[in-house]
Amino acid sequence: MSATIKDIAKAAGVSIATVSRVINQLGGYNEETGKRVIAVARELGYRKNESARSLVQKTTKTIGIIMPDVATSFYGDITKGIEDISFEHGYSVILTHAGSRGSRIRESLNLMGERRVDGLIIVSVELQAEGIELLLSLGIPHILLSTKTASEQVPYMKVDDYGAAYTAVKHLIDCGHRFIGMAGADPEDAIAGVPRMEGYKQALSDCGLKVDSHVIKTGDFSFDAGKRAMQAFIEEQAPITAVFCVSDEAALGIISACYERGIRVPDDISVVGYDNSKVSQMSIPPLTTVAQPLYEMGRAGCLELIRSIQGKTNIVSKVIPHELVIRQSVRKIL
Amino acid sequence: MSATIKDIAKAAGVSIATVSRVINQLGGYNEETGKRVIAVARELGYRKNESARSLVQKTTKTIGIIMPDVATSFYGDITKGIEDISFEHGYSVILTHAGSRGSRIRESLNLMGERRVDGLIIVSVELQAEGIELLLSLGIPHILLSTKTASEQVPYMKVDDYGAAYTAVKHLIDCGHRFIGMAGADPEDAIAGVPRMEGYKQALSDCGLKVDSHVIKTGDFSFDAGKRAMQAFIEEQAPITAVFCVSDEAALGIISACYERGIRVPDDISVVGYDNSKVSQMSIPPLTTVAQPLYEMGRAGCLELIRSIQGKTNIVSKVIPHELVIRQSVRKIL
DNA sequence: TTGTAAGCGTTATCAA
């Protein structure tokens, strides 16, 4: 089908070694020869076979990304960051979803192993002991983004969820709110669920407010979870004046439910989101939210990874600073 | 480093051929032998080398996706559809961005060629003559999603932009609107720009309304483009009662600008979006929008592609039906 | 049921 260096060699009257040298610009060949080879290659429509190259060089120039199966803009931003850096460094990105609740994680990791990706980025999925073991057994440089594990051997880059939640809730308190609900809390999620709940609780109790579990609505990061939470608050006539959400989408769910009942944000109730994803700027009103620098995290994480691949250096875990972006979804009381 | 079939063969006291047979479950070997080989493989932590397999079988079991460099939920949905089907059929997805305005398209295509992807999906990017030629020269089965080309040789799957725009604007007219603006129109975009403008104009003139170019704001699909458009409308005191947007994000931009000025949607002005992306349900008010079945399009397109890869059949282009999703951003006038 | 050996398209070593 497609021409190989053998074909070029024959047509140009040189050896395959020379063709290889020319194509890879390794030098050590006559300029004349070079030109001739290039010309023939072009004429034959030659295209390098990456599989062959990978086989002998033992490097595929690919980076694998494993992420949850949800398709929020959260992941779009991170992916873009990763792809940008990868591209700049000559790496391709191979993407796979981990399935709902990580159901496909095992297969995903095996797949990445068989494809011999040079590096592996795992976004937002919570790895269990089994997963960690498998990951380590791959012997592939890796980094977790926006998640972490119990193991010290797995480097990560993420914001401090506990601290970020604390900051967000503290802000609400500083604005005069005394009864603050929480939406989308997932007590089964040890990474992004529990710490945010703890941060929420701690902020409350540090300020002498009591924690009322009735006003903590469990769920996930989705719009629907937020909506359901607000509907519950309304039904129960919860005496809250503000709600802290685990994601921007959940926050939009809150706002949406309010809109349906004629409750005004922030006049009647204040809302704080989490992520500073694109939708947080697009919402009505624009969301006050905890900023996770997603695109930058994708870039930085990928860069670390590539460094580690090339220099065999170890990646050190890093907690990246969060920031509260004040927009208009929180009302100051008094 | 990692064990090969050779290592297994030696350790199990069989030939590499037998190991290969066992690993690929090709049958024709003693059950005993099979068990022994499996055991040894497991013990050695064997992992198949896809590059080697690809090299001899001349198929990489990968599908390439090329998409614009923006990270909207639009692409997340399509990507998820593609990845789901790919995964089900044993293909991996390799992702690359085409750069702004397709600046990286040439490199992207070459990359996909060198990686010998079995199939190629190009999403939303407008291919010029040069790009088409390159694509065809690759000799790789392909399909365009949500875009098309001048060439009949490049199959696509997309909605009828002209018709969809017509439907949307007609709906506005049916609701009693007589002065309708348009936001995000891109006259340089022959695929998603011009046809939507034409559909808009045609609907207007078919209903005896005149087309006023002052009220067509150019831009792109972004939130900011929508916002700028609305700001211009306000500044110019354009006498419009509704605006048709080229994307949901642009529509949110319109709503956002209105919110800032205290203009109510849909009471003071009606808005129609395009895409039925996730944000359209999350907006306040929920957007009436043209539905492009993104996730399904990803699935269907990928399925067609895989069929074409496996059966060598030709993909026939398909215009998929659009639908107007009525929500709450349009007001009926009388 | 099993083994031998010839590729697949490259890179890379060693001679010439």
Add this chain to the structure above:
DNA sequence: TTGATAACGCTTACAA
């Protein structure tokens, strides 16, 4: 400056 040739790890006739 060039060319033979041996890998790389696998699949796949063909033989045994």
